[in-house]
């Protein structure tokens with residue numbers, strides 16, 4: 092990589108970041124409104140999430156020690172760094188570097204920063220929340236990776252933008268949704284787990300452990316966490332769209348696919364209750380993992396869907 | 398020259414304050430301290446019938462995340478201590494809404510031995526909501542008053558608390574007594 096490529100890459104990455112913030116924050120507000128309509132309410136304004144974030148950033152923030160303050164920065168930095176690598180509508184900030192495993196590893200930096208900072212606040216509920224979040228991560232990561240590895244094996248590439256390009260060859264028939272239907276179901280269940288939507292809301296659980304890791308956050312730090320939350324939703328949903336729904340070539344395609352996945356996840360979450368943490372693990376290690384292994388065997392031995 | 402810079406600085410600060418007030422007024426996160434019977438009117442105000450989320454309000458789990466502390470009804474001396482802890486944990490700017498006559502003058506508990514009569518001797522109250530218990534319409538109206546108060550700078554309880562802290566502190570100690578804790582955190 093020469094200097095020129097690095098500069099243009101960084102610039103594209105920054106544009107993707109700004110786009111991710113504006114797009115996902117708007118969409119979160121719209122989704123709140125849709126959920127409100129489902130509950131026969133008016134719901135907030137569609138730009139409510141912007142107001143929330145900016146309000147939090149104008150408040151004062153107390154600190155609970157340097158681990159706490161540093162952890163927030165590290166988490167936000169890690170997640171923003173991950174978001175920069177995400178291919179959006181044929182734009183890739185660093186072509187050739189958008190390997191699937193980049194997201195797994197870089198995402199973990201953000202998660203660990205968050206865990207560190209939450210535990211640094213010294214509240215026992217934060218400790219419980221972090222423990223649950225990491226346990227749940229172990230739960231969804233394994234089935235998700237089994238499916239993704241099968242896909243990588245089948246298509247012979249691990250680059251997310253190439254995986255998306257492979258699926259654009261013959262319209263809908265070449266999407267992984269059609270080629271690997273079982274894997275897509277597993278992917279969607281794991282997506283619910285990643286997003287922390289019900290029934291996998293165990294680590295937030297406001298009525299049970301007072302919003303878990305976030306229990307001691309207030310003011311500016313909470314604002315940064317909300318930013319982080321928007322970016323991580325962007326990464327997770329975009330990854331799903333790229334891996335299973337053939338990415339997006341046009342703006343319209345991107346909007347339809349992304350909105351469809353996110354709104355569906357939010358509505359599923361509204362209809363369900365919350366699992367306990369042991370139920371989450373038992374669930375993930377029973378159905379999704381069995382289906383994921385079945386899908387992997389189909390791809391590897393029967394060669395269907397390649 | 399110097400004067401001009403100070404003027405400019407002031408204007409900039411005021412502009413920033415105005416922007417912050419706009420965001421604060423339209424995104425109020427509540428911490429519900431459900432002490433008394435008034436709390437029973439909050440579910441209606443929150444759910445489909447009156448839909449508080451229209452105003453950008455929503456419940457929060459802990460004091461640190463919240464902007465508004467709702468004291469719903471009478472306060473016994475024991476709970477007053479916890480309310481003070483909760484209020485002091487909230488990050489500024491913070492607001493306090495008191496429900497019903499109980500926090501104003503004691504209401505029907507005015508002569509009870511375990512209940513405090515006037516909340517505003519211990520904590521600064523921004524909005525009172527009338528009614529024993531206040532109807533959901535009154536609750537929504539009270540929140541609208543709070544929003545207006547934030548917009549036109551009259552809801553400044555947190556500033557009053559900061560400026561008159563000695564006085565509030567004296568009253569708090571008078572009614573609660575000094576607290577001596579002896580455990581591994583307070584040695």
Ligand code: SF4
Nearest residue numbers: 433434470497499529
């Ligand atoms: S004001 Fe009335 S309804 Fe409210 S706590 Fe007091 S007695 Fe109960």
